[in-house]
Amino acid sequence: MIKINNLTKHYQAAQGKVEAINGLNLEVNDGEIFGMIGPSGAGKSTLIRMLNLLEKPTSGSITINGTDLTALSSQNLRAARQKIGMIFQHFNLLSSRTVLENVAFPLEIAGVRKKKRLKKAADLIELVGLADRIDHYPSQLSGGQKQRVGIARALANEPDLLLSDEATSSLDPESTRAILELLARIREKMNLTIILITHEMGVIKDICDRVAVLEAGKIIETGSVIELFSRP
Numbered sequence: 192m193i194k195i196n197n198l199t200k201h202y203q204a205a206q207g208k209v210e211a212i213n214g215l216n217l218e219v220n221d222g223e224i225f226g227m228i229g230p231s232g233a234g235k236s237t238l239i240r241m242l243n244l245l246e247k248p249t250s251g252s253i254t255i256n257g258t259d260l261t262a263l264s265s266q267n268l269r270a271a272r273q274k275i276g277m278i279f280q281h282f283n284l285l286s287s288r289t290v291l292e293n294v295a296f297p298l299e300i301a302g303v304r305k306k307k308r309l310k311k312a313a314d315l316i317e318l319v320g321l322a323d324r325i326d327h328y329p330s331q332l333s334g335g336q337k338q339r340v341g342i343a344r345a346l347a348n349e350p351d352l353l354l355s356d357e358a359t360s361s362l363d364p365e366s367t368r369a370i371l372e373l374l375a376r377i378r379e380k381m382n383l384t385i386i387l388i389t390h391e392m393g394v395i396k397d398i399c400d401r402v403a404v405l406e407a408g409k410i411i412e413t414g415s416v417i418e419l420f421s422r423p
């Protein structure tokens with residue numbers, strides 16, 4: 192489903208050229224939960240920013256379901272972006288909006304009519320187990336609850352792909368486990384692909400089907416969780 196071919200991303204920085212991604216190849220199957228680990232500076236965030244179409248590669252291609260993202264017009268780019276959901280370490284909720292309004296927000300941007308978007312947002316809030324918090328503001332929620340809102344919001348446009356950038360890094364172990372269970376349930380129910388970057392080995396072991404290890408802008412290992420963690 193997702194094919195990354197000979198991808199590079201170079202930045203021009205004050206100290207010279209930075210090769211953040213440097214000839215990266217990867218295939219992620221439909222419905223997979225795919226983990227990405229690697230040291231700080233390896234290029235994980237850069238890769239995520241290209242996958243969610245916030246940044247353009249220097250060269251190479253990213254193909255999702257046969258569509259080359261690097262070749263999209265700006266009009267098609269906007270539509271493609273809506274089919275990619277994203278959750279964040281710090282949740283990135285709008286603090287002046289309620290849970291319902293936060294989840295409905297991407298639908299508002301997509302031009303969905305009010306009645307329809309509020310109904311859809313309410314259904315998603317129920318799905319993530321927050322029906323009793325629908326009119327609360329983010330400041331009234333725990334970290335785990337905020338991330339549930341983040342997940343519901345990311346699902347609003349029915350994405351094919353959900354990207355997770357350290358989504359459990361600021362949560363305690365119990366909330367982390369609950370969020371991972373929710374992600375696994377959503378994968379089954381919504382039939383989507385999840386790519387998550389994390390530095391938490393526990394997260395990888397708990398829910399990832401396969402893992403890639405990123406180092407200096409390249410993938411140095413790919414395998415099933417069992418393969419990768421049973422090597423000497």
Ligand code: ADP
Pocket residue numbers: 202203204209210211229230231232233234235236237238
């Ligand atoms: P990771 O997420 O794995 O920590 P990043 O993708 O953030 O890695 O960074 C990879 C490399 O690219 C690092 O050397 C970083 O300093 C550099 N980099 C990232 N973004 C920029 C940018 N906007 N301008 C210049 N260099 C950048």
Ligand code: ADP
Pocket residue numbers: 282283284285296297300344345
């Ligand atoms: P800014 O442009 O200053 O980031 P916005 O009001 O556009 O502020 O967005 C605030 C937050 O809401 C962002 O950090 C982002 O995570 C989230 N957000 C914005 N647009 C969308 C969207 N279409 N889908 C999901 N989340 C979004």
